[in-house]
Amino acid sequence: TFYLDESGSVYYYPGGNTQQQGQGIIAWEYIDDDDENFVSIEQWGEDDFEASQGYYVEEFMFSNILPSGDAQA
Template sequence: MGIFNFFKKDKKESKIDFTVNELKKGYILDYFMKTWEVKSVYLYDWGNNSFAREYFLDAGNEKLYLYVEEDDELICSVWKKIDIIDIDPNIIDITIANDDAPNTITYKNSTFTKISSSLGNCAEEGNEDEYDELISWTYQNKDNKELISVNRVGEEEFEATHGNYVKEYEFSNILPR
């Protein structure tokens, strides 16, 4: 072995550029001038060969969900949990009675229109055998900038999130811990 061979890199180089689709529990990343840690990864199966991943991100003083799906291109959105009663105190009763969510809802004086409803399964990565069946209704405001998601797990468990679309390039410095 010559002296110059010592400085040559191994054939197996370390990967340094990760994408949002490659995130795993424990990874860290920068978004919106904060550093976030991936605390959990959730896998969604919406049927018809449609899959998505959701990452629970924690920045210490703030928490959010990054939802990533591929449909000809990568579609990313960030979400924060909201109290479903802030949408409408009767939304749970209305949804149970009609077995469907309303076509329009109001949140913080803005009207949102239902753009999709999906039936699927959700499991935490690593626990795919223990999944929840859910129905998800997605709403969009008139300028297409804000989203509301209302999810029903089982018969009477409901949750709501408020979010918006983001671009993949808004996430940077993605590194494994």
């Protein structure tokens, strides 16, 4: 069973340009009884939804995550 853990809304500005009109996003995150697995749901606009599932990991499980030299900011 999953339970609502967090919810909120933000505005997304393409390219970080706040001079453009932002797109509203509403997000919900649900976690399981053991606080190990989650399901995230995002609503972009009126009828565009995205969902993802995953599990929490420890920081030490990541290494070498710096962007390559050709990455754009």
